[in-house]
Amino acid sequence: MNKLHDVDLKLLRVFAAIVKCGGFSAAQAALNLGQSTISEQMSQLESRLGVKLCQRGRSGFRLTEQGMAIYESTQRLLLAVDSFCQDADVLKQHITGKLNLGIIDSTISDPASPLPKTTQRFVSRGHDVHLNVYVGSPAELEERVLDGRLHLAIGHFPIHVSGLDYLPLYQEALGLFCGRRHPLFGSKAERAELMEEITENRIVVRGYMEQYDLEHLGVSKAAATVDNIEALAILVISGAYLGFLPVHFAAQWVNTGAMQQLAPVSMSLMSPFDVITRRGVPAPPILRVFLEDLATSAGQETHG
Template identity: 40%
Template sequence: MLGNLADIDLRMLRVFCAIVEAGGFTAAQARLNTSLSRLSVVVRDLEERLGYSVCRRGSSGFQLTDQGQELFEATQLLFADIERFRQHANRLAPNAREHLQIGSVDSLISLPCAPLPLALKHLRQRLPQVRPNLHLMRPDELEQAVLDERLHLAIGAFHHQLSGLNYQPLFDEEQNLYCAKGHPLFACHDAQLSLEHICAADYVGRGYMAENQRPHDLHFNQAINAYSMEAIATLIFSTAYLGYLPSHYAANWVAQGQLRALLPERLAYRSSFHCITRQGQEPRTALATLLDCLELAGQQLGNRQQRLSEGQGR
């Protein structure tokens, strides 16, 4: 049974909650970037510390015990209380400044319709005393951090919607399949390319995406995983792999003749980006203001893009 709570207990409880949120050990692997054996050891150690079983795993799949379900619910309340205590304690400091913990995926800075930079400008004008801290993470890490109240708000392309989170649509991002100069497919004309050729080439996948989330349900020869756009681009530039990148992120390299999109009319797809916040979190002026600023920035950028399109049309 638990005596005094130690840091190691909190770490084990966070891993346990992440497994539950993911729906099992296998799905939690990518989210936590660790091995099945390591997850099993953590849960076993937690069960030994508690003195009871928290879950069943086997051929029938992952299932919480009655005690495990109650523990999960109690742990969610514990982490929420810890975050509220931290915020309250910080506000007691002399000349305390309110901090906003904001998360985002990487490589959005070159996307014209991404509203966060403009939203932060508006936030600074409205609430100059607020200090935003920006964290770059994978989409699955962002969701978990918002659930754990380590982040107040996050922006990303999320391939499922978790209970306990609000998802507010923001914008879309085009993705294309690329190879680098020097790859065998780079010099092939589109008429010579087939899906069989493309799927036979070694492919770098996004390690945080499940197998059933493949673009266009294509069965790529997935040789390796990466966990950020920079990492995927690096592996593509090795000329050993194909991989998907945001079109805006790859545009300069395409213009320089270093990257090529493969069958873009057929293989491109669009990712929907959302802003996520935790359901039921304590209302805060700074967070509400940032949400308003994101909406305003999105409208302004949309109007700007429309004016540019109309100008080009003339």
């Protein structure tokens, strides 16, 4: 055999199945072929190879010496062909369509967020995809994932909603901040001393984290409520309020002297971020690939 053709691969697969099953009769069910067809195809293969592959008759089925050598070569060949086909399927996979992603606001400056690396990794695959990105509050993101308007969302979700799957992704560092015009600006006090002064000041809280924020500050009610971080920063910068802000987001004003983090050692918090998807709904290929890249990027962030 000087050249290998498609028909030869087909015949070699028949031969391999016969050997595996232990004979022509036993191979009929595995190949879904009649015995006469199997015999004819084996004759074709022996003719193509120019050797006798097996003995069959009353004494049973057995391979010739040449047949054993061809069978071993056939196993290596078919394994290589199957491996090639699997690799080719991965390479030719072409993901198309729209991916609808939801995120909460003001996370762009967080070095712990895996989203920038995920996006770069995802688009570098060469997929013909269109990204739709929606920025909203945790409650809005949950609602949109539930009704199918978003494929997934990334954010802080303190109360888990039925019908959604929540997968831990990373943690965001929070600190207590005041503006330059606030009476506590310049204070070096830590938690024990600071707690007494906090009760005398106006507190702004995130609406979706109100009880969490109030409990950590030891106060019973807030003087202002917001549904996004930018609004909270505006009130803190005014000098009229204290509030928890992401450390990475507040850094731009801390560096200019417009804000100060109070009691950074004892009043710091970690806010868990999850990725949410709709429970019980098969993920389309475009979502599966993005989630794989997200998991890979999150692992890279965790390990350095």
